[in-house]
Amino acid sequence: MMAVDFGASSGRAVTGHFDGERLSIQEVHRFDNEPVQLGGRLHWDFLRLFHELKQGIVKAKQQLGRTPASIAVDTWGVDYGLIDPKGRLLGNPYHYRDLRSESAMREALQLISEADLYAKTGIQSSSINTVYQLLAEEHLRFDQNASNLRMLFMPDLFHYYLSGVMASEYTIASTSGLLDPVNREWNIDVIDTLSLPQSLFNPIIMPGTRLGGLTPDICSELSVDAMPVIAASGHDTAAAVASIPATSSRYAFISSGTWSLMGIELDEPILTERSRQLLFSNEGGAEGEIRMLKNIMGLWLLQECRRTWAVEGAQLGYAELTEMAEHAPRNSSYVDAGDAVFLPPGNMPQRIQEYCRSSGQTVPQSRPEIVRCILESLAFKYRQTLSEIEELTGERLEHIHMVGGGIQNRLLCQLTANVTGRTVIAGPVEATSIGNLMIQAKAHGEVHNLAEIREVVRQSFPPETYLPQNADEWEERYQRYNQLLVLQKMKG
Numbered sequence: 001m002m003a004v005d006f007g008a009s010s011g012r013a014v015t016g017h018f019d020g021e022r023l024s025i026q027e028v029h030r031f032d033n034e035p036v037q038l039g040g041r042l043h044w045d046f047l048r049l050f051h052e053l054k055q056g057i058v059k060a061k062q063q064l065g066r067t068p069a070s071i072a073v074d075t076w077g078v079d080y081g082l083i084d085p086k087g088r089l090l091g092n093p094y095h096y097r098d099l100r101s102e103s104a105m106r107e108a109l110q111l112i113s114e115a116d117l118y119a120k121t122g123i124q125s126s127s128i129n130t131v132y133q134l135l136a137e138e139h140l141r142f143d144q145n146a147s148n149l150r151m152l153f154m155p156d157l158f159h160y161y162l163s164g165v166m167a168s169e170y171t172i173a174s175t176s177g178l179l180d181p182v183n184r185e186w187n188i189d190v191i192d193t194l195s196l197p198q199s200l201f202n203p204i205i206m207p208g209t210r211l212g213g214l215t216p217d218i219c220s221e222l223s224v225d226a227m228p229v230i231a232a233s234g235h236d237t238a239a240a241v242a243s244i245p246a247t248s249s250r251y252a253f254i255s256s257g258t259w260s261l262m263g264i265e266l267d268e269p270i271l272t273e274r275s276r277q278l279l280f281s282n283e284g285g286a287e288g289e290i291r292m293l294k295n296i297m298g299l300w301l302l303q304e305c306r307r308t309w310a311v312e313g314a315q316l317g318y319a320e321l322t323e324m325a326e327h328a329p330r331n332s333s334y335v336d337a338g339d340a341v342f343l344p345p346g347n348m349p350q351r352i353q354e355y356c357r358s359s360g361q362t363v364p365q366s367r368p369e370i371v372r373c374i375l376e377s378l379a380f381k382y383r384q385t386l387s388e389i390e391e392l393t394g395e396r397l398e399h400i401h402m403v404g405g406g407i408q409n410r411l412l413c414q415l416t417a418n419v420t421g422r423t424v425i426a427g428p429v430e431a432t433s434i435g436n437l438m439i440q441a442k443a444h445g446e447v448h449n450l451a452e453i454r455e456v457v458r459q460s461f462p463p464e465t466y467l468p469q470n471a472d473e474w475e476e477r478y479q480r481y482n483q484l485l486v487l488q489k490m491k492g
């Protein structure tokens with residue numbers, strides 16, 4: 001089998017061999033995912049990404065010596081492409097960090113209240129949500145043809161160009177702010193209230209659905225057989241959560257990458273006014289369960305600092321940045337890693353210093369101090385989010401499973417254990433690709449449910465454990481962080 005995982009900053013094609021007990025994986029192609037600023041708007045470079053996908057298929061066949069048994073694509077959430085009646089893509093998809101949807105969000109909330117929208121869709125209100133992006137869409141506002149257009153989320157868009165089949169896979173559709181989290185279907189009432197054409201939306205399919213084989217064009221272009229295209233779990237976070245090597249059900253998870261998605265798995269959504277105020281979303285899982293989670297800015301803060309420092313002439317690797325933070329002077333400045341001020345691209349070191357200055361804190365000057373401030377602020381945000389999850393569920397969670405590329409930052413894993421006072425179980429790094437591959441294995445009937453998938457992951461990719469250290473010292477520092485946030489909120 002092969003999985004193609006598109007993250008917000010990089011992508012990879014990974015082959016997987018499942019022998020009935022263990023999964024072994026091989027990365028056959030890795031590539032950068034660089035968005036493009038064009039005419040003041042931020043876009044994904046879809047043609048480039050589709051080319052990289054095809055490179056991945058060619059290299060997978062070379063590595064395996066035959067066409068893989070199947071393929072599935074997963075990507076980040078919320079973004080989409082529009083397809084015209086002739087099946088053509090109407091331009092490069094917009095990037096969710098493009099701020100075009102902010103005004104559309106304000107307009108939408110004139111038509112339906114935030115509380116009502118949350119009760120009907122269970123998604124935290126954010127301008128990145130697909131619902132607001134669609135309302136900002138020129139093609140829908142001014143195009144006579146609007147009612148003949150079809151919307152395909154990023155993984156569905158790749159699957160369409162591989163198989164010719166249009167459909168909306170459940171987990172990715174659940175990131176839109178347009179799905180009813182109870183019946184797991186489009187919320188027509190919301191769609192009509194916002195005057196979006198119903199014809200835009202494709203039928204919802206559940207994870208593991210076979211869409212069809214590769215098109216003859218793709219097969220002849222790449223000299224491969226028509227392997228099945230499977231809509232495994234299109235949303236990368238859902239694929240990552242599916243591969244958590246958990247033994248019990250009472251744990252919190254953190255899917256760590258460009259974003260940190262922190263939450264818990266539930267049978268049914270929590271749609272209370274309190275969960276809305278705390279900015280929790282109810283996204284869909286690989287077996288129809290609910291991932292109640294919060295979007296936290298994550299390592300995007302570090303990625304953007306690294307990009308800014310590169311422009312200043314300092315090419316710094318992530319390991320180097322972490323090393324610097326390990327030896328940084330004692331930090332006492334924090335930012336709220338949930339604050340939307342950090343969403344758009346830009347000079348992040350300056351934005352962090354400005355945040356500390358305007359909140360009356362010591363301003364971190366050096367790069368090591370800024371990295372340390374970021375990592376500690378993330379760990380404190382995880383602690384705050386953990387207590388909110390426990391408040392909403394009424395349960396104490398004994399440990400935290402951390403998965404994804406971000407766990408390679410061992411300092412952040414240890415800080416998370418220290419600040420939360422809980423055991424952190426870290427792994428696998430390639431959780432998204434592994435989850436994608438194992439849901440394909442399920443579609444092939446090789447495994448039957450999430451519990452079996454997690455047993456395979458545990459045996460194949462043993463996780464690492466971090467135990468809390470110096471809990472008292474971190475408890476006192478967390479209280480200071482909390483006071484700071486409360487003050488910030490009061491200052492609005």
Ligand SMILES: C[C@H](O)[C@H](O)[C@@H](O)C(=O)CO
Binds near residue numbers: 078096175261295
């Ligand atoms: C916008 C983010 O991509 C989305 O909210 C998040 O869930 C994700 O997909 C992270 O990869």
